[in-house]
Amino acid sequence: MRRNLLLLLLLLLVATAGLLTGCNRQQDDDELVTVRLSEVMRSVFYAPQYVAIELGFFEDEGIRIDLITSDGADRVMTALLTGAVDIGFSGPEATIYVYNQGRADHAVVFAQVTKRDGSFLIAREPMPNFQWDDIRGSTILPGRRGGMPFMALEYVIRGFGIEPGVDVEFDTSVAFAAMVGAFLGGTADFVTAFEPVASTIELEGRGFVVASVGEASGEIPYTAYYALGSFIEANPDIIQGFTNAIFRGQLWVQENTPERVAEVITPFFPDADPAILVSAIARYMEIDAFSSVPMMTEDSFDRLQRVMESAGELTQLAPFDRLIDNSFAERAVAELGN
Numbered sequence: 001m002r003r004n005l006l007l008l009l010l011l012l013l014v015a016t017a018g019l020l021t022g023c024n025r026q027q028d029d030d031e032l033v034t035v036r037l038s039e040v041m042r043s044v045f046y047a048p049q050y051v052a053i054e055l056g057f058f059e060d061e062g063i064r065i066d067l068i069t070s071d072g073a074d075r076v077m078t079a080l081l082t083g084a085v086d087i088g089f090s091g092p093e094a095t096i097y098v099y100n101q102g103r104a105d106h107a108v109v110f111a112q113v114t115k116r117d118g119s120f121l122i123a124r125e126p127m128p129n130f131q132w133d134d135i136r137g138s139t140i141l142p143g144r145r146g147g148m149p150f151m152a153l154e155y156v157i158r159g160f161g162i163e164p165g166v167d168v169e170f171d172t173s174v175a176f177a178a179m180v181g182a183f184l185g186g187t188a189d190f191v192t193a194f195e196p197v198a199s200t201i202e203l204e205g206r207g208f209v210v211a212s213v214g215e216a217s218g219e220i221p222y223t224a225y226y227a228l229g230s231f232i233e234a235n236p237d238i239i240q241g242f243t244n245a246i247f248r249g250q251l252w253v254q255e256n257t258p259e260r261v262a263e264v265i266t267p268f269f270p271d272a273d274p275a276i277l278v279s280a281i282a283r284y285m286e287i288d289a290f291s292s293v294p295m296m297t298e299d300s301f302d303r304l305q306r307v308m309e310s311a312g313e314l315t316q317l318a319p320f321d322r323l324i325d326n327s328f329a330e331r332a333v334a335e336l337g338n
Contacts, residue, residue, distance in 0.1 A: 151313065
């Protein structure tokens with residue numbers, strides 16, 4: 001009888017402890033501020049972001065991320081301007097377009113994540129000795145006109161003396177999210193794709209990576225976080241905490257192997273072959289795609305605008321100091337950097 005009573009008391013204590021622990025966890029969760037984040041697409045290219053989410057770097061800053069994948073920088077910016085999200089994540093060209101339209105409460109970039117184009121040119125057959133001149137007379141699915149994938153590819157091939165519409169056909173009739181499916185269905189001779197899609201196509205033997213657009217283009221501020229100026233002004237602590245978490249993700253990716261990074265970000269790519277994730281991350285590391293710090297330099301911003309001018313998508317230059325706020329990134333690096 002005494003033993004049964006002691007056992008009952010022990011079970012009650014365990015149950016009570018569990019309830020208290022659950023209450024404390026719920027209380028902690030309730031203290032987190034939810035930030036609605038729209039990413040331009042789901043890609044290994046954004047590994048630092050997924051690392052920051054999965055390893056709890058945002059939670060350390062009191063932030064819970066509500067992640068939405070919007071499939072296109074135009075859709076990301078639309079979500080931001082309509083108040084559907086708090087922070088956008090895409091090519092910073094979207095912020096230039098909005099600023100040049102004269103909007104008073106425009107988007108401001110506060111952290112950069114990637115510094116090169118992350119797309120790869122995929123052919124139907126192996127081309128082990130590929131030269132950019134090999135695309136002459138072909139048709140390419142390049143993405144949406146005015147988007148960074150389109151403009152970066154155009155910038156690269158013009159650097160090799162190849163003129164779109166004259167020497168090569170850019171088929172812009174296919175939406176960005178549908179390009180790979182169209183290519184696999186027989187449309188065009190080449191397509192550009194990000195990882196892990198590019199490696200998946202290769203593994204299936206349905207296409208072959210022949211070149212890296214980012215390696216050929218050089219450094220461009222390719223993907224960045226931005227929010228409306230009014231949101232940043234009203235929520236500086238949230239922006240700082242967000243930037244801190246992203247910078248920790250950047251540091252962690254720099255300090256770890258492709259195998260370890262793949263292991264951490266797997267929940268964001270549940271259907272991907274683990275070997276493909278490793279290959280994809282290794283490819284991005286090889287071309288030095290990830291920014292080591294979240295600041296955007298004025299030189300790289302000017303280069304971005306030159307790329308946009310070359311594409312015929314920019315009628316006037318936007319001022320760096322109106323669109324880029326490096327203060328949060330500088331503070332993150334000063335306080336968290338090695």
